[in-house]
Amino acid sequence: xxxxxxxxxxxxxxxxxxxxxxxxxxxxxxxxxxxxxxxxxxxxxxxxxxxxxxxxxxxxxxxxxxxxxxxxxxxxxxxxxxxxxxxxxxxxxxxxxxxxxxxxxxxxxxxxxxxxxxxxxxxxxxxxxxxxxxxxxxxxxxxxxxxxxxxxxxxxxxxxxxxxxxxxxxxxxxxxxxxxxxxxxxxxxxxxxxxxxxxxxxxxxxxxxxxxxxxxxxxxxxxxxxxxxxxxxxxxxxxxxxxxxxxxxxxxxxxxxxxxxxxxxxxxxxxxxx
Numbered sequence: 001x002x003x004x005x006x007x008x009x010x011x012x013x014x015x016x017x018x019x020x021x022x023x024x025x026x027x028x029x030x031x032x033x034x035x036x037x038x039x040x041x042x043x044x045x046x047x048x049x050x051x052x053x054x055x056x057x058x059x060x061x062x063x064x065x066x067x068x069x070x071x072x073x074x075x076x077x078x079x080x081x082x083x084x085x086x087x088x089x090x091x092x093x094x095x096x097x098x099x100x101x102x103x104x105x106x107x108x109x110x111x112x113x114x115x116x117x118x119x120x121x122x123x124x125x126x127x128x129x130x131x132x133x134x135x136x137x138x139x140x141x142x143x144x145x146x147x148x149x150x151x152x153x154x155x156x157x158x159x160x161x162x163x164x165x166x167x168x169x170x171x172x173x174x175x176x177x178x179x180x181x182x183x184x185x186x187x188x189x190x191x192x193x194x195x196x197x198x199x200x201x202x203x204x205x206x207x208x209x210x211x212x213x214x215x216x217x218x219x220x221x222x223x224x225x226x227x228x229x230x231x232x233x234x235x236x237x238x239x240x241x242x243x244x245x246x247x248x249x250x251x252x253x254x255x256x257x258x259x260x261x262x263x264x265x266x267x268x269x270x271x272x273x274x
Contacts (some may be wrong), residue, residue: 004208011023023152023204029246031098031163034130035220037086037203039060039061039063039064039201041064041067041129041263042063042064042067042095043098043102043124045143046095046098048092048093049094049098049151049152049223050091050151052150053092053094053146053147053150053151055089056089056091057089059215059251059253059254059255060251061090061250061251061254062188062213062215062251062254063091063092063095064248064250065101065248065250065254065256066095066096066099066184066213067099067103068094068099068250069093069184069211069247069248069256070096070102070211071103071105071107071183072211072247072258073183073209073211074103074105075103075208076209077106078183078207078208078209078210078211079105079106079160079183080108080180080181080182080183080205081097081108081109081110081111081115081127081179081180081181081182081183081204081208081257082096082100082108082110082111082182082184082185082186083111083113083182083184083185083186083205084096084110084111084112084113084185084186084188085113085114085165085185085186085187085188085189085190085198086113086114086186086187086189086193086194087112087114087116087139087144087160088114088139088188089139089143089144089189090139090144090147090148090151091147092106092186092188093110093112093133093148093153094147094148094151095118095151096110096154096186097110097154097158101123104221105169105183107157108157108179108183109157109159109179109180110153110154110157110158110159110173111159111161111172111179111270112144112158112159112160112161113160113161113163113165113168113172114141114144114160114161114162114199115162115164115235116140116141116144116162117165117167122191122193123193124191124192124193124228125192125225125226125230127219129226129253132190132191136190139199141160141162141211142193144160145160145166153158159178160177165189165194165197165198165201166197168197168198168200168201169201172201179205180205181205181206181210182202182205182206182207182210183207183210183211184213185202185210185211185212185213186212186213186215187199187212187213187214187215187228188216189216190214190215190216190219190227190228191227192226192227192228192230192231195214195227195228196231196234196235197233198202199232199235200235203235203239206259207243207259208233208259208260209258209259209260210258210259211247211256211257211259212213212232212244212249212253212256212257212259213252213254213255213257214232214254214256214257215254216228216254217229217252217253217254217255218253218254218255219253228251232244232257240261240262241261241262241263242260242261242262243259243260244257244258244259244260245257245258245260245266
């Protein structure tokens, strides 16, 4: 397992290089990097199942990180549901189901959220960036369902919610009674304007030990004023009852945090003395 400090060092080196590349070159490289072969770090049986579906992914490091996060949850005894925002073809969503089984998770529900129309037009603090464009990572609802069927997901515990994140929680209202506390949340919606409503939606589903993964943490040249970094920073400022501890970095792009209730400075001081 790659520890958080090692992953962060690699991210610190690679992210600025990637973000300085011309947009057309970045897009060309993304296409070349997309690979139907599942990462060798995954169990062989799972790799075969993923390869049989013919998935494509431009962030292969995310899948092993999902395994690491479910293993961390098993170590701490945290149980709960899986929430993923940004499905594209459904690759990591399938990995999450296999990872939960491998970690011995107790009957979690799996909720996947996507517009199925790709990214919305860039607005807000990301508007002037050429990192992404509207329509990136579009994938039809029917295509995702077909991929999940071919992989063999458990539809008794699998739920897809179609709609823009600004429309949450209305678009998920029909499943509200099924949604329990979150064990693992994968935020793969790239943009600040998309991440803000996602974090607002999951806020009431956080529990001590919930892990939140950001797949695009180091985009926008690692700027704290754009993208997921800005959205999460504002979320923590607006919700002082929660704090986030870095758990692991994955690839050049991703970062996972463990959520815990915030304590007072006096409580922290007393704990340090025991």
